[in-house]
Amino acid sequence: MSQHSIEHLYRDHHSWLHRWLRSRLGCDHSAADVAHDTYIKVLTGSIPQDDQPRRYLTRIAKSLVIDLFRRRQIEQVYIETIQQLPEHYAPSTETQHIVIETLLEIDHMLQSLPDNVRQAFLMRKLDGHSYQVIADTLEVSLSSVEKYVAKALTACYLYQLDMN
Amino acid sequence: MSHSATPTRKTIELASAWMARLWSESVTDEDRDACKHWRQQDPEHEQAWQALVTMAERFDTLPEHASNSALLTQIHQQGRRQFLQWLGIFVSSAGLGYGINKTDLIQQTLADYSTSVGETRTIQLADGSELKLNTNTAIDVIFNGKDRLIKLHQGELFITTGHAASFRGQPFQVATRQGVIEALGTRFNVLQQEDITTVGVIEDTVLVHTQHQRIPLQAGQQLRFSDKHIDSTLALEPSKTSWIQRKLVAEQMKLSQFLTELSRYRRGILRCDEAVADLRISGVFPLDNTDKAIQQMAQALPVTLHTRTRYWLTVVANKE
Incomplete structure (x- = not known):
């Protein structure tokens, strides 16, 4: 997609997309994040285009919403798991981060x-x-x-x- | 080893079958030899095998405390209900199917329809129900095999419930921010405004579930409620559903309210001076041509229209 049309897509639909996400997520912060990531996906051009811009954006955004949900779920369950570990076994923040990424990947592979x-x-x-x-x-x-x-x-x- | 082409699906499946064989506790030396022989048969086989080995090693990077199937299974089974709740969607007490398949979720859970300002739209659902969306409306449709749920995010919806045999026994519900309206085979209208839900019933009965109460509503009745307050049940005003005929029906309606109603159907600012706000207007006005509706009103009342820009119209008293 050309730089020009991405600018259009952003200018004409960004605040709409943000509202659309907020009404579903009920959280302004997450809505802003997902809206941002949606445009990143558009920029990287990995999703086939659609002649209807809003349908195109919501298709990407929906998939990101579900990814976000899975991530939150995995984080929550994993944190609960490590809270039950003896203190000296507690993994470092970096390890925790890597584990969450790996679990997310496995979850995706098998879903x-x-x-x-x-x-x-x-x-x-x-x-x-x-x-x-x-x-x-x-x-x-x-x-x-x-x-x-x-x-x-x-x-x-x-x-x-x-x-x- | 050639990396030029991707192995075929068939080769990938065979490599997977060999690996599954080798992972068995009953694997024999003959199995191992046969697998080795298969890999040597064709560079494509070896390529698929190596890719599979690399992929499987990803699982070994998990530290012991996280290498636990219960962890991932638990996440998986929390499933759809939690997803819906996370989205702020009311979930009725009847169980929802477990299993969270991304494609299904996108198509079913987040199947959404919307209209822009001034637009209306009619949608037929799989169960035979018909939804009419009024101006500036957004909904999600969630059919999951057990419930039929419409989440009304904003705007107004007229519902004629369908009775396709395969959906028998599945409750039909409309969720707003203030409550849930359960249809008992019926035609009804739901309006979601900022803090208020208004329900009007044309045929049969609906059951309104608010946070603390359950209120049955009969044909010819309407009910307004917020989180804090539930109005008394009133007789249904004809103006409430005339939007379906693309008409605004006003009976001794205050000018301020008339303009508020009209502005739902047009972009920009539409307001009036306090001096004329309480003037009363009656008549039938077209909703798909709000300019014309405003002209008709201006002819009937002692008022003048002030247009500042195309999007800013003020109604003021006629100069004496």
């Missing part, structure tokens, strides 16, 4: 998968459970567990492909 598939993969990869334990937990056959894990691996691979 389109059915619950059983995601669960089987995480139990194998993060908990280190055997296929037998997973099969018993999910009440499915051993061969299903192997299929689930394969399916999740493919999804992660394709996700990374999309990202690069």
Whole structure:
């Protein structure tokens, strides 16, 4: 998109987008952030354009709203987790930040998968459970567990492909 | 090893199947040899394999305290309800489906419709319901298999509920900032102003849920309520729904109120001097041509129009 048309897009629709987001998020600060990020996405040109500017902007903004929600959720659950750790195990702020980013990425990679598939993969990869334990937990056959894990691996691979 | 092309979907799936085999506690030496053989068959196989290994290593970077499936599962299952609540959308007590799929959420949860100033729009929903959006209105439509919820962010909405068989048993609700209006098979109108919601019922009954009360409203009745106060139920004024015919119906309406009503349908400032604010006007005025409506009013009352700019119109008393 040309510099000129981005200026137009900003001038004509930025305050509208900000209001649109505020009415949904109920928070002026988050609305301003998401509106800002929306224009960053426009600038990087990663989203196919639309002849209707507001539809184009809301499509990007909606996806960012959901990302923001996931991030908040992950932060909240992770903070609760580390609060239960003994004090001398408490990870540094930097580690916390890296972990949250990694969890967010994993969540993204697996989000389109059915619950059983995601669960089987995480139990194998993060908990280190055997296929037998997973099969018993999910009440499915051993061969299903192997299929689930394969399916999740493919999804992660394709996700990374999309990202690069 | 060639990096020139992306492996095909089929190759990626095969590489995934091999990795899943090798991760099994019952993996045999024959499996390992067969996997190695597969990788050597074609550079594309090896490329897919290496990419998969690199991807899987991402998961090993998590420190032990975070390498826990319960953590991610917990986040996942909090799901849609929390998302809706986070968006400030009222969620009824009936359970909402778990599972949060981004594409679904974008399409369903945030399916939104809006009109600009002066515009109206009619929308047909999947359950057969019809929504008419008045000027300057924004809504979200949330159909999730259990509830049918319209979130009215601003403006005015006329609803004729649909009865498609596959939606039977799913409550139809309109949420405003002040409460929730539950339709019991019906036609009704909802107006969201700054701090006030006004509901008018044309047919059948609706149930208005405010923070502390549940008020049934019958056909021919209207109710105004804010967070702090609920007015008494009144007879429905015809002017409340005449917007659907693109008309403003005034019966002994104060000029100030007439102008406030009209300004919902036009951009810019429309006001009057205090001296004429209490003049009364009656008649039927076109909403899709507010200039004409203002001219008609000016002919009926002893007033003059002062236009400062195109967007700033003041109504003053006629000079003696």
